[in-house]
Amino acid sequence: MRRIKSAIDPLSPTYRSYERHNRHLVATLHECQRKARHERPDRDVERLRKQNKLLVHERIDLLLDKGTPFLELSTLAANQSYDGKVPSAGLVSGIGIVNGREVLVMASDSSIKGGAWFPLTVKKMVRTTDIAVENHLPMVHLVDAAGAFLPFQSDLFADRHMAGRLFRNQCILSAKGIKQVALVLGHSTAGGAYVPTLCDYSIMVRGAGGVFLGGPPLVKAATGEDVSADELGGADVHSTISGTADYAADNEQEGIALVREIVGTFSRPKKAEVEYRQPIEPYYDPQELYGIIPDDIKKQFNMLEVVARIVDASRFHEFKPQYGTTAICGFAYLYGWKVGIIGNNGVLFSDSANKCTQFMQICNRDRVPIIFLQNITGFMVGKEYEHGGITKNGAKMLMVQSNLDVPKLTLMTNGSFGAGNYAMCGRAFDPRFLFSWPNSQISVMGMEQAAKTLSQLRIRSLERQEKKLSDEEVQQISEGIKQDYFEKSGAYHSTSELWDDGIIDPADTRKVLGIALSASLNREFKESPHGILRI
Amino acid sequence: MNKIKKVMVANRGEIASRILRTLDHMGIASVIVYHAADAGSPAVKGASEIVEIDGPTPVAAYLDMDQIIAACKATDADAVHPGFGFLAENPEFARRLEHEGIKFIGPSPENLELMGNKVKARSFCMNNNFPLAPSVAEVSTGDHFAEQARKIGFPLLIKAAAGGGGKGMQIVRDLVDLEPAIQIAKTAALRAFGDDTVYAERYEEKPRHIEVQVLADEFGNVVHLGERECSIQRRFQKIIEESPAPRLEADLRERICTKAVEIAIRAGYHNAGTVEFLLAPDGDFFFLEMNTRIQVEHPVTEMVTGIDLVEMQIRVAQGEPLPFNQNQVQTSGHAIELRIYAEDPQNDFLPTTGQLLSYSIPVGSNVRVDDGFIEGMKVTSAFDPMLAKLIIHGKTRNEAIERACKAITDTLILGITTNVDFLARIISHPAFAAGQIHTGFITKYKDDLNPTALTKEQRNLLLAAAALTSREFMNPEFDAMEPYASIGNWRN
């Protein structure tokens, strides 16, 4: 395989200005993440310390193997909801290593409203367990949650993918032989009582852990019975009398050590067979990505330069390089595994769409996972293209992509608009993991166009009410709509709503995709031998 | 003369091995009793004939006279060597053996009754005007004892009447500790000797413990084989002994040894025994007790006189006269014995248990090792924690100390905490070299005898060595796989 030849000049003024811009974006990202992970009101931290409780990240540090990475997912969930008062949606989830085994960790953050479940918390829990089901990842639950946040109950209870889905997923995991260990570090009431109980192994911390369908106040209100939390459903009650839990630990540290011991007894899973070679670091420095990504969504860049800073040895075998040049398809190796890469270098035309479709078939037949590098405004529009069958060819691409058996990973590098998002494996198409760069934008159509359309509608409606608008007012309305649109299509909004699995630092892309790929290979995927249609 | 044909060794560990060695040497058949706990010991493995005994505890087995006598009869043993401890000073045992026509290799039952019971022995000395340690209380059962003990004044010692070796001995410095000390001493005495009678005695600070080895045949010949210094003690048990006693004027030595012989003669003593004295700093010496058995530290006497004491015991028991008179007893050079115990000097000398993963004590032409263990054996809490005796001889005391330092440094015992390094620090202490020895030695130099603290680098080297050798660390089962191992410690 030949190495990609980079045309980037790190000394050019363009590079320098992009780099400044992106480093600033990344600094902001890191700061937001830091706040979300570690900034809590003193009063809440005090309360936890008094109860002898560790903070959620302290628990995770004790849980994971020293000297190993932890890929935290959706750190900035709920950053634009609930007044920003529920960082990370009150829950930490991520992939890490415990005693040499890959696990998916889901940990309540009891420093935020006692770990109560907000609608986005529930959405994050459902997404996390969905990840476990789709990738066959064993789970470790660190349970310390007060239960549903009542004022928002109507947004987290009744629907198909709301709270109940979490428990349903746990049951599905169990039947698939995907192990779950729970450590109950706080009170786990009502629905929350099922989380540890549905796990294969349940450990409770004495004096802190509590599992009950109704807590003491509810019991008192319902039957008049006076009973303490410990007597009702504490560690000793459940590990010696009812059998609802399997172990009682004296303190959090012992509980975490027990979790590690249990996970250490799990066998190492056999990974799905994908062609593998010795891993090599990229030839080009991933940090150069800061100088490659433009400071404006309308500016273009060469996706090949991005690929060069992700894959092993920066080597890439491009498929059909002279055809459909607005899409890039090719093979590369990521941490030793062979992957297929599909990226955008412009709008999708019939030929680029067809190239992608042909390539995806090859990948599917040959058991090559696919990474989608999105930077797409959409498919080309216009008479020539409609007559050329652009809609039909777009549909073909969608059809093949949706039905792929190989694992798919998606990265939003810049723009992701309309049908382009669909074809390039957006969220709805079940990529195993989907990540965004801080500069990325996602909406049903490009901002300029959308804002213009919306403004026109607004203005016309106002004019119908016989309000004459000055040019200035028109301008203001337009700006306002643009601003709002911009915010709602930004990465922070998207990650807040859990439309992705997290915003990542572009320079970390290789590591993130590497871990995601490794995690996805825990589930065997179907062999699909069939002839390749030269679309 | 009644030649002994077969000796039953009614003991265990290093003394049993040592006795078997002499029997082998003399061409006398031997048989040994053993409890299952000792099945792997060198004595049992090397014996030509063995008989298993049992009991509610391993110690109880070796105290079971019925079983031992039955074993003798079953194997046609016509003599019993009781070693030390267990039944060695039990007059009833000696009597029963006599009754059965089996020779007890040791003093007569009468000797045992008189001297074996420490209180009777003291009365005997008092009546014969032998010098005694001041202020003794008569033993009694009941409340009076505590009252009388209190009258002796503090500090005082509560000791077992039925046996020695410091077992169960309690030092009481305060009235409030008296009652509990008496309880503990009685319980301990009952366990060790089957008799809970105790007596109290004033405790002298800083005396020297000098004992004299005597040997008497059945023809009235009594000799002494020199004295032993046994002042290096912890918990009232000797851990280092030597012969001759350092810094002892010839005249005083002569007087002490002669007094010992006098006592033995007056008591009508037969066979081997040891008269223990307390030597006060001012040169006065007092009778402490007489040990009516062969003692743990007998090898130091053997190494300076060249006489095999066990052999002498057997000859006397066979009715032979002593083959030498007092003038013919020559001593040459200096011997030091180091008792290697399975205990933790840093934790109040509490006994330790474990498996002897490495066990290597160097022997040489001037280094004798009396051993009860071999590598791989387990050390349990069933018996006394003594592992082995390391006895070194030198032409002078300094040479003996030098050789002892080398021998103890070359001793390697891994798998259990022992006092090996502690012994090394004692004998290399300048006060030891200067012969400034008394029973308070270990307490006095407590701080000097602490191990040197480790530097941080040394500590880290140990930690690294342990980590790299242990399967707890080097278990590939728990290694992170790729890409995690390459990525290392990273958070997004």
Place this chain on the structure above:
Amino acid sequence: MHRRIELLDKYDDITVYGRSSRHLVQVNDDAPQTAVLTATGSGDHIIQLGERHTRVNIKVKGEMAYIRAFGQTFELRIVNPVEQAGLSVKGGSNKARAPMPGVVVDIHVAEGEPILKGQSMMTIESMKILTAIQAPINGKVGKIHFEPGEPFEKGAILVTLSPQEE
């Protein structure tokens, strides 16, 4: 791999990185150093850590490592992580442990009985030395884990107490 090791009543966190002959050992939060252990062929080893090295005699059994070095003999215990978690928490332990291996002689309290710190709960014996086991805290006797006559190892939990209700 990461474990806590106990040596001379002090604990250190040791992490070992790397594989095969090139290991890195990190003690607590110090910088990791290269570590190599080589057999000398005469029964002992040389351990090298960073710039320093020394000769050691070492035998390992289970979680115990016995080392002779610097003219002293040491016992190192590699702490089982579950056990270590119990040790890392500050505050008076509500467990009374055996200071040495031995056998229970007598029990002086009953389960459920209120108890004061320092009060004697049971008498144990090891090689004819009797020791009293005292309550480490004020509270109630929770569970007594051994019967008279039952033997136990060093460090065994003899009595668990429940702390005094506030």
